[in-house]
Amino acid sequence: MTISFEPDRSAIVCVGSALVDMLAGEDDSFLETVGAAKGGMTLVEQTFIDDLVSKTANPPTVVSGGSACNTAVGVGCLGGAARFVGKRGEDELGDVFESDLVAQRVEPYLFRSASPTGRVLSVITPDAQRTMFTYLGASAEMQPGEITRKCFDGAAIVHVEGYLLFNPELMMAVLKAGKASGARISLDLASFNVVEESRELLNDIVADYIDILIANEDEAFAYTGIKDEASSLQELGRNTEIAVLKTGPRGSMILYKGEITRVEALGDGCAVDTTGAGDLWAAGFLFGLVNGYSFTKSGNLGSACGYEVCQLVGAKVEEAGWQRIKQLLPENTENI
Numbered sequence: 001m002t003i004s005f006e007p008d009r010s011a012i013v014c015v016g017s018a019l020v021d022m023l024a025g026e027d028d029s030f031l032e033t034v035g036a037a038k039g040g041m042t043l044v045e046q047t048f049i050d051d052l053v054s055k056t057a058n059p060p061t062v063v064s065g066g067s068a069c070n071t072a073v074g075v076g077c078l079g080g081a082a083r084f085v086g087k088r089g090e091d092e093l094g095d096v097f098e099s100d101l102v103a104q105r106v107e108p109y110l111f112r113s114a115s116p117t118g119r120v121l122s123v124i125t126p127d128a129q130r131t132m133f134t135y136l137g138a139s140a141e142m143q144p145g146e147i148t149r150k151c152f153d154g155a156a157i158v159h160v161e162g163y164l165l166f167n168p169e170l171m172m173a174v175l176k177a178g179k180a181s182g183a184r185i186s187l188d189l190a191s192f193n194v195v196e197e198s199r200e201l202l203n204d205i206v207a208d209y210i211d212i213l214i215a216n217e218d219e220a221f222a223y224t225g226i227k228d229e230a231s232s233l234q235e236l237g238r239n240t241e242i243a244v245l246k247t248g249p250r251g252s253m254i255l256y257k258g259e260i261t262r263v264e265a266l267g268d269g270c271a272v273d274t275t276g277a278g279d280l281w282a283a284g285f286l287f288g289l290v291n292g293y294s295f296t297k298s299g300n301l302g303s304a305c306g307y308e309v310c311q312l313v314g315a316k317v318e319e320a321g322w323q324r325i326k327q328l329l330p331e332n333t334e335n336i
């Protein structure tokens with residue numbers, strides 16, 4: 001089973017926070033001196049990150065990040081038409097962010113702000129856990145008035161990160177312009193606390209705007225209140241064309257027209273770092289849909305991307321990983 005798109009629509013346009021990830025490997029003692037809970041994400045000021053960076057053993061590795069941006073990069077690396085809509089600062093990190101997108105075949109559609117570019121200091125401890133400190137900066141200043149249909153020219157799918165639910169006016173502007181452009185809208189629920197805190201807005205928008213709803217187990221439970229996975233998926237898809245429930249190392253389930261497609265996870269379940277796993281799963285899945293792959297093949301491509309990103313620190317797939325994933329593309333699609 002496949003879905004079709006108009007022939008002149010091939011782009012996957014991702015909308016979200018333009019964040020630069022600063023990856024630093026440190027011992028637990030580093031976090032203890034900061035007093036941070038391991039594994040969490042804390043919103044902080046820029047000076048807090050600057051201070052921490054001055055104390056890291058080595059300068060952090062700096063790469064583009066942010067959930068929707070990671071998805072766009074995945075689509076670009078797969079060879080798809082990818083665009084990212086967000087807001088950067090007029091600074092060096094903004095330049096790093098933008099050039100990183102271009103290098104990974106993503107068309108940047110970036111607004112600019114006088115505020116510094118948003119950044120995430122991700123402290124990775126020897127147990128492969130990552131603890132994030134996020135300064136949103138310019139990324140949080142994207143204005144509803146800046147979002148026009150032009151952002152979504154040629155879009156087959158507009159993919160929105162759930163974090164945008166924290167900014168209802170901006171979310172509505174994206175959904176309205178995305179729908180008006182004729183694209184399908186995909187929403188990744190991002191985190192269970194996003195769902196819990198945005199329940200009212202979600203109830204308002206899903207039926208009218210969302211075509212593809214993507215959730216992991218925690219997000220699905222927060223949204224539906226249902227423990228049984230098949231029933232929870234049916235509820236997720238009650239008002240959407242496609243619903244996805246990702247169950248980590250147990251794979252994923254895709255609901256379309258009342259029928260569930262079950263997709264296996266890839267690999268042995270071992271992960272070096274799960275940062276970006278959901279973002280890259282979405283990249284593979286959406287790329288597959290736009291290219292006319294079946295739900296099974298699209299889900300398998302999502303699984304492969306999600307597996308490979310977990311084999312490296314940060315939300316990136318190494319070149320050898322992309323080569324392995326690309327074995328699954330057109331000429332060998334019967335294998336996926």
Ligand SMILES: OC[C@H]1O[C@H](O)[C@H](O)[C@@H]1O
Nearest residue numbers: 019065066067120276315
């Ligand atoms: O979803 C992973 C992303 O979340 C955080 O926002 C980091 O930027 C990271 O790249």
